[in-house]
Amino acid sequence: MSYSESRFWHPMMHPAAMKGRSPLRIVRGRGCRVFDADGNEFVDGVAGLWNVNAGHDRPEIKTAIVEQMNTLEYYQTFDGVSNPRAEELSARMIGLLDTEDMARVLFSSGGSDATETALKMARQYWKACGQPERTKFISLKEAYHGSHFLSASVNGAAVFRRNYEPLISGCFQVQNPWVYRNPFTHDPEELAQLCAMLLEREIEYQGPDTVAAFIAEPVQGAGGVIVPPASYWPRVREICDRHGVLLIADEVVTGFGRTGSLFGARGWGVKPDIMCFAKGLSSGYVPLGATTFNRRVADALEGSPDFSGAIMHGYTYSGHPVGCAAALAAIDIVVDEDLPGNAARQGDYLMESLQPFVKRFETIGEVRGKGLMMAIDLVRDKTTREPIDPMSGYAYAVAEVARKHGAIVRPVGTKIILSPPLVIQREDIDRIVQALDAGFTQTPFTA
Numbered sequence: 001m002s003y004s005e006s007r008f009w010h011p012m013m014h015p016a017a018m019k020g021r022s023p024l025r026i027v028r029g030r031g032c033r034v035f036d037a038d039g040n041e042f043v044d045g046v047a048g049l050w051n052v053n054a055g056h057d058r059p060e061i062k063t064a065i066v067e068q069m070n071t072l073e074y075y076q077t078f079d080g081v082s083n084p085r086a087e088e089l090s091a092r093m094i095g096l097l098d099t100e101d102m103a104r105v106l107f108s109s110g111g112s113d114a115t116e117t118a119l120k121m122a123r124q125y126w127k128a129c130g131q132p133e134r135t136k137f138i139s140l141k142e143a144y145h146g147s148h149f150l151s152a153s154v155n156g157a158a159v160f161r162r163n164y165e166p167l168i169s170g171c172f173q174v175q176n177p178w179v180y181r182n183p184f185t186h187d188p189e190e191l192a193q194l195c196a197m198l199l200e201r202e203i204e205y206q207g208p209d210t211v212a213a214f215i216a217e218p219v220q221g222a223g224g225v226i227v228p229p230a231s232y233w234p235r236v237r238e239i240c241d242r243h244g245v246l247l248i249a250d251e252v253v254t255g256f257g258r259t260g261s262l263f264g265a266r267g268w269g270v271k272p273d274i275m276c277f278a279k280g281l282s283s284g285y286v287p288l289g290a291t292t293f294n295r296r297v298a299d300a301l302e303g304s305p306d307f308s309g310a311i312m313h314g315y316t317y318s319g320h321p322v323g324c325a326a327a328l329a330a331i332d333i334v335v336d337e338d339l340p341g342n343a344a345r346q347g348d349y350l351m352e353s354l355q356p357f358v359k360r361f362e363t364i365g366e367v368r369g370k371g372l373m374m375a376i377d378l379v380r381d382k383t384t385r386e387p388i389d390p391m392s393g394y395a396y397a398v399a400e401v402a403r404k405h406g407a408i409v410r411p412v413g414t415k416i417i418l419s420p421p422l423v424i425q426r427e428d429i430d431r432i433v434q435a436l437d438a439g440f441t442q443t444p445f446t447a
Helices: 059-071 084-096 111-128 149-153 188-206 232-243 295-302 321-336 339-354 356-360 394-404 426-442
Strands: 026-030 033-036 041-044 102-108 136-140 171-174 211-216 246-250 274-277 289-294 364-370 373-381 410-412 415-418
Touching: 041 426, 059 321, 084 102, 084 289, 084 321, 102 111, 102 295, 111 149, 111 211, 111 246, 111 274, 111 289, 111 295, 136 188, 171 188, 188 211, 188 232, 211 232, 232 246, 289 295, 321 339, 339 356, 339 364, 339 373, 339 426, 356 364, 356 426, 394 410, 394 415, 394 426
Parallel strands: 136 171, 136 211, 211 246, 246 274
Antiparallel strands: 026 033, 033 041, 102 289, 274 289, 364 373, 373 415, 410 415
């Protein structure tokens, strides 16, 4: 099929950009490798889209999907209806999240659904608690929380907002703890304190009795793999507790092992009130999202004596039995094979392998990450840390050369992002590094 026969738009790019080139058609995958329509083999340096944590073509997951299809392909979970896989998955998740005191799950179809659910339910929680004026949300600059109107309204990067404004009112962003690029300081602990203070000041400015929740990714993903200083999340938890504000952890990317901990917030020793999951939940085999709520939230809704406790929110595919079956099999792999531990080990090796690039290449300002979430920050000037022009096409050109050398990496404006499957081993990491070496060596940069 030629591109002229394709009739869909590609997300996160200008449609005109495809008029002069053909798409990369991935037709098959196995382990950490994928293959295109021309038979070329690549290391999947992005795990599909942060999500194929267990690797491609896992027989355990495929078998679970087929067995469920042969039993029950679909049924809804509205109005008290259930199915065994949804029941099993909810119990499995709550068991894994016992440390965080999670008590209930609402299922959905993906990450944007999961964050939308969290935000809507946070507002409902306060209505059930008799504080209906708590409707506002605070998030971080550079945040990405989804593409629905409410989840997009808490996004913290203009690129994800501008074309869809005006967005939902009552959503505010504060400075994120980005050590490499912020207007205050490059001292991590000083920055953590300052950013936590700015959050508290925003809560106080808005009025704590009007703020429903603070939402953040444990490690910011699409914004550039921004890893906060160690003390930031514990400080945030203290501030939210002091003002009664709900803390929502968007674990869509970080959940199920990517940062080197089973859950991102757990890596900071923090217990959120609400947690959002997708991507690694089913390892990408079937679209699935989930939002979990701790005992505080669950008790308020279940104890409400009136309509304020009624959950008038859900999706046709909430608790989809095939998606839940895939997730159960994927979670078994994550736990039984200790994929968080492998992510930590291989992430350290990848970081160690890429750090020399900072000195070798004039356009690389920083390599940063946690576990198997990593970003290469591209700059015009190492001293000022001024980023490259995101419209220059430089990141795409580097990624194109890397692809010709056998690895798929993701160019995102002023960064190249890496997020390979959590089953990856050194051989494939070496291939990614070699491909990037070729990409930067062979791609000229014009300031």
